[in-house]
Amino acid sequence: MAAVAMCRQFVLLGIAALLAGCGSAPVAPRWTVAPLVRVDHAGGDEAAALYRIGRYHQQRGEPALAAEAFARSIALQPDQLDARNAQAVLLASQGRADDAITLLEQLVAAFPNEAQPMNNLGYLYYLQGRRQGARTMLAEALRIDPLHAQARANLARLAPGVAATAA
Numbered sequence: 280m281a282a283v284a285m286c287r288q289f290v291l292l293g294i295a296a297l298l299a300g301c302g303s304a305p306v307a308p309r310w311t312v313a314p315l316v317r318v319d320h321a322g323g324d325e326a327a328a329l330y331r332i333g334r335y336h337q338q339r340g341e342p343a344l345a346a347e348a349f350a351r352s353i354a355l356q357p358d359q360l361d362a363r364n365a366q367a368v369l370l371a372s373q374g375r376a377d378d379a380i381t382l383l384e385q386l387v388a389a390f391p392n393e394a395q396p397m398n399n400l401g402y403l404y405y406l407q408g409r410r411q412g413a414r415t416m417l418a419e420a421l422r423i424d425p426l427h428a429q430a431r432a433n434l435a436r437l438a439p440g441v442a443a444t445a446a
Contacts, residue, residue, distance in 0.1 A: 297301075299360070300425065311346040312373065319384075325355055325415060326352045326353075326355040326356035326359060326362070326443060327352070327356075327361075329349075329351045329352035329355065329362070330348070330349065330352040330359070330361050330362040330365065330418040331413060332348040333345045333346075333347075333348030333352060333362065333365060334365060334407075336348060337365065337368075337369060341358055342369055342372070342373060345365075345369055346366070346369055349362045349363075349365055349366040350366070353366065358387065358389070360389075360390050360393060360395075360396070360425050363382060364383075364386060364395060364396050364399065366382060367379045367382040367383045367386065367396070367399060368399060370382065371399075371403060376403055376406065379399075380400065380403050380404075380407075383396050383399055383400040383401055383403065384400065386400075387400055387416070392423060393423070394421070394423040394424035394427045395420075395421040395427075397416045397417070397419050397420035397423070397430070398416070398417060398420040398427060398429055398433060401413045401414075401416030401417035401420060401433060401434075402414045402433045404416060405417075405433060405436060405437060413433075413437060414434070417430050417433050417434040417437070418434065421434065
């Protein structure tokens with residue numbers, strides 16, 4: 280009987296210990312919020328911040344918000360490449376290939392040593408069936424940046440084996 284009483288006492292102590300842990304109020308978790316983009320209105324990086332906001336909206340499938348952010352970024356810094364290129368990509372994704380081509384042709388003229396707008400222009404030429412223009416733009420993009428994988432893949436769409444000889 281003493282063994283049963285002792286066992287009962289241990290069980291009651293165990294239950295008491297468990298209940299003591301439940302008796303205190305739960306500790307509220309500390310939440311922290313990290314900003315997606317920091318916009319500094321004091322200097323010249325506001326255009327870059329608006330470009331990043333535009334890319335954020337573009338990736339979320341919010342083309343109207345992306346277009347607005349890109350337009351504001353370009354208005355602040357008209358000679359930048361990134362927002363103008365992203366705007367062209369957005370136009371193309373909305374079925375406005377002719378507008379995108381016009382913008383990309385301007386970018387290629389303004390930035391003759393940048394591979395990305397040439398790649399994008401070459402791809403749009405390819406989609407429109409303008410194979411020679413596509414080949415020229417994509418080969419030039421690879422001349423500028425021989426490691427540009429996207430340009431190499433787009434050139435390979437034109438004719439197997441061409442991508443290997445273009446670089």
